[in-house]
Amino acid sequence: MKYINTEKGDLEMLVTLKDVLRVAEAKKCAIGSFNTPNLASMRAVISAAEKQNMPVIIMHAQVHEEMGIVKMDEIAPIMLYMADRASVPVCVHLDHGTDISYVKRGLDLGFTSVMYDGSEIDKDMNYANTAMVVEMARRCGASVEAEIGSMGAREGGGAGSESIYTDPDDAKKFAETTGIDALACAFGTAHGIYAKEPKLDFERLEKIGKMVNIPLVMHGGSGVSPSDYIKSIGFGIRKVNCYTYMAKAGGDAVSKLENNMLYHDIELEATKAMFNDVCKTLNIFTNLKNDE
Numbered sequence: 360m361k362y363i364n365t366e367k368g369d370l371e372m373l374v375t376l377k378d379v380l381r382v383a384e385a386k387k388c389a390i391g392s393f394n395t396p397n398l399a400s401m402r403a404v405i406s407a408a409e410k411q412n413m414p415v416i417i418m419h420a421q422v423h424e425e426m427g428i429v430k431m432d433e434i435a436p437i438m439l440y441m442a443d444r445a446s447v448p449v450c451v452h453l454d455h456g457t458d459i460s461y462v463k464r465g466l467d468l469g470f471t472s473v474m475y476d477g478s479e480i481d482k483d484m485n486y487a488n489t490a491m492v493v494e495m496a497r498r499c500g501a502s503v504e505a506e507i508g509s510m511g512a513r514e515g516g517g518a519g520s521e522s523i524y525t526d527p528d529d530a531k532k533f534a535e536t537t538g539i540d541a542l543a544c545a546f547g548t549a550h551g552i553y554a555k556e557p558k559l560d561f562e563r564l565e566k567i568g569k570m571v572n573i574p575l576v577m578h579g580g581s582g583v584s585p586s587d588y589i590k591s592i593g594f595g596i597r598k599v600n601c602y603t604y605m606a607k608a609g610g611d612a613v614s615k616l617e618n619n620m621l622y623h624d625i626e627l628e629a630t631k632a633m634f635n636d637v638c639k640t641l642n643i644f645t646n647l648k649n650d651e
């Protein structure tokens with residue numbers, strides 16, 4: 360199956376966010392987007408995407424460097440290498456870049472897409488910084504995702520600020536003014552483990568989907584029910600960010616292992632469990648799309 364028509368007419372596996380979102384738009388489906396702070400999760404995600412024959416997005420989150428999990432400089436070359444040798448198109452994305460200098464470093468390292476997250480700063484500054492990132496990314500041929508409204512706590516799952524739902528008028532103005540390729544909006548999902556089942560504001564999402572003419576992104580995607588995924592995709596969600604529940608699947612599997620394991624046994628067990636979890640998630644998206 361040929362997904363991408365690059366300018367050269369080649370089938371290239373390292374692609375931009377714009378490339379994979381074009382596929383999602385054509386098929387009216389969503390692309391799974393996973394944080395991969397280690398080789399085990401990267402292998403799990405890419406193998407699952409290959410099994411489903413779906414493009415996929417692998418992400419490095421700035422917060423994972425701040426938490427001491429992995430440095431962007433260490434993980435970026437591995438992500439790019441893995442993307443390039445995959446048998447499906449893979450976008451290598453910087454997730455929640457909150458510092459312009461960090462985003463710039465990401466672009467220099469070769470990320471094909473970056474998210475600038477100015478959701479917790481002054482709105483005018485968010486506009487100005489996002490437009491600056493768009494300009495920087497264009498020079499590298501990379502795509503940009505940005506956020507208006509706020510989803511609160513980040514991928515670390517720790518405490519964060521309150522969630523502020525995205526205002527549809529704001530969303531339209533933000534997308535048009537900044538020239539971004541995808542918009543992350545807050546409509547009831549949250550990062551981390553859900554204490555109770557999330558209640559999504561579909562009326563708001565529908566309005567945003569009608570007013571904004573670029574693909575929409577759902578963060579805090581893992582933990583959302585299959586029927587809510589399908590409804591959200593129907594209203595224009597084209598990228599679903601997942602991490603926590605995949606990582607938890609790996610952790611749960613390891614905790615069931617007997618003692619006296621070697622470290623590589625732990626990694627193999629976690630990879631298998633994360634692969635199964637990602638397959639389940641991607642399967643929901645795959646079943647939405649029409650096969651060519």
Ligand SMILES: [Zn+2]
Nearest residue numbers: 455578579600
């Ligand atoms: Zn996020």
